[in-house]
Amino acid sequence: MYTVTLIPGDGIGPSIVEAATRVIESTGVPIQWEVAAAGLAAVDIVKDPLPQSTIDSVKKNGVALKGPLTTLLGKGFRSVNVALRKEFDLYINLRPAKSFEGVVSRYKDVDIVMFRENIEEFYSGIEHYIDAQKSAAETIGVVTRFGSERIVRAAFDYARKHGRKKVTLVHKANIMKFTGGLFLDVGKSVAAEYPDITFDDKIVDNMAMQLVMKPEQFDVIVTTNLFGDILSDLCSGLVGGLGVAPGANIGTTAAIFEAVHGSAPDIAGKNLANPSAIILASAMMLEHLGETAAATRVHRAVEAILKQGTHVTRDLNPQSTTGTKEMADAIIREIKANQPE
Numbered sequence: 001m002y003t004v005t006l007i008p009g010d011g012i013g014p015s016i017v018e019a020a021t022r023v024i025e026s027t028g029v030p031i032q033w034e035v036a037a038a039g040l041a042a043v044d045i046v047k048d049p050l051p052q053s054t055i056d057s058v059k060k061n062g063v064a065l066k067g068p069l070t071t072l073l074g075k076g077f078r079s080v081n082v083a084l085r086k087e088f089d090l091y092i093n094l095r096p097a098k099s100f101e102g103v104v105s106r107y108k109d110v111d112i113v114m115f116r117e118n119i120e121e122f123y124s125g126i127e128h129y130i131d132a133q134k135s136a137a138e139t140i141g142v143v144t145r146f147g148s149e150r151i152v153r154a155a156f157d158y159a160r161k162h163g164r165k166k167v168t169l170v171h172k173a174n175i176m177k178f179t180g181g182l183f184l185d186v187g188k189s190v191a192a193e194y195p196d197i198t199f200d201d202k203i204v205d206n207m208a209m210q211l212v213m214k215p216e217q218f219d220v221i222v223t224t225n226l227f228g229d230i231l232s233d234l235c236s237g238l239v240g241g242l243g244v245a246p247g248a249n250i251g252t253t254a255a256i257f258e259a260v261h262g263s264a265p266d267i268a269g270k271n272l273a274n275p276s277a278i279i280l281a282s283a284m285m286l287e288h289l290g291e292t293a294a295a296t297r298v299h300r301a302v303e304a305i306l307k308q309g310t311h312v313t314r315d316l317n318p319q320s321t322t323g324t325k326e327m328a329d330a331i332i333r334e335i336k337a338n339q340p341e
C-alpha cells in the first residue's frame with residue numbers, strides 16, 4: 001500500500017483530481033490518499049495558501065498528485081507552485097509533449113520531452129521595486145553551476161534510460177552572457193560525458209521558431225526556468241493543447257505530479273474540464289512508484305479514448321456532450337476491458 005498526498009487544488013482541480021484517483025483505483029494499485037489543502041482552497045479554510053500540514057504530508061509521503069492552484073496576478077500571496085518546488089527542491093520539471101491519434105493538432109509526429117530547471121533564475125523570487133515611487137522594478141535571475149549541472153545531467157540520464165537520441169539545450173547566451181553563458185558551458189561539459197547521445201544548443205528565439213516550423217527534429221530539450229515555462233506550453237500547443245499535457249516536478253526526496261494547465265476558472269464547476277492531462281500525470285506517478293505495468297495501462301487507455309474521439313470533452317470535440325466525469329468513466333472501462341489475466 002502506498003500513501004500519496006492528494007492536493008485537489010482550485011477551480012477545475014477537485015473535479016479532474018477526482019477523475020484521476022478513480023482511474024488509478026481501477027488499475028488495482030493500492031493507494032491510500034492523504035488529502036491536503038493548498039492554494040485558494042486552503043486560504044478559505046486556514047488562511048494560509050500552503051499550510052504546514054500540507055508540507056508535512058508531502059515530506060512524509062515523498063509523492064503527491066496535485067490539482068492546479070490559482071495564483072493572483074501581480075498581488076496577493078506568492079505562487080504556491082513555486083513555493084512547493086522550492087520547499088522540496090523539486091529541481092526537475094519534466095513535461096512530455098507527444099502527439100495523440102484523434103487529437104486535432106497541426107502535427108502528427110511530435111514526441112518531445114522537456115526538462116525545465118525548476119528552482120533558479122527568474123523564479124528565485126528575488127525581486128523588488130527600486131524606490132517607494134515604484135519608478136522601476138528588478139527581478140534577479142540567479143543561475144548556479146550546481147543547478148545547471150543537475151538539470152542537464154537529468155536530461156541526459158533520461159535520454160539514455162529511455163533510448164532517446166538527442167538533447168537540445170536552449171539558452172540566450174548571446175545576450176545574457178553570464179547566466180546563459182554559464183548554463184551553456186555546463187551543458188557542453190556534461191554532454192561530453194554522454195558521447196552516445198547527440199547534443200546541440202539553440203538560442204531561445206530561434207528555438208521558438210524551429211519548434212513551430214519543424215518540431216519533429218527535437219527529442220529531449222533542456223533549458224532554464226523561464227524559457228522552459230514558455231516553451232513547454234508551446235510544446236503542449238503542438239500536440240493539441242493543455243488538455244493533454246502532463247507534468248512532473250521531481251527532486252531527490254519528493255515528486256509532485258500535475259497537469260501543465262492551470263485552474264481554468266472560466267470552466268470550473270461545469271463538468272467541462274478535460275481530465276486527460278492529470279490522468280497522464282497519474283500514469284507518470286505510477287511509473288515513479290515502480291508500477292510500470294499499471295502506468296502503461298493508464299497511458300494506453302487514455303490513448304485509446306482520445307483516438308476513438310467520442311467520449312472526450314468539448315475542448316477536443318466541440319460536438320461532444322461528454323463531461324469530465326464521463327470521460328474518466330470511459331477511460332476506466334477501457335482499463336477494465338484490458339485487465340491482465
Ligand code: NAD
Nearest residue numbers: 068069070071242243260261262263264266267273274315
Ligand atoms: P489555464 O491553464 O487555467 O487556462 C487556459 C485556457 O485553457 C482556459 O481557456 C481554460 O478553460 C483552458 N483549459 C485549461 N485546462 C483545461 C482542461 N483541463 N480542459 C479544458 N480546458 C482547459 O491558464 P490561466 O487561465 O492562465 O490560469 C488560471 C489560473 O491557474 C491562474 O491563477 C494561474 O496562475 C493558475 N495556474 C496554475 C498552474 C498550476 O497549478 N500548475 C499552472 C498554470 C496556471
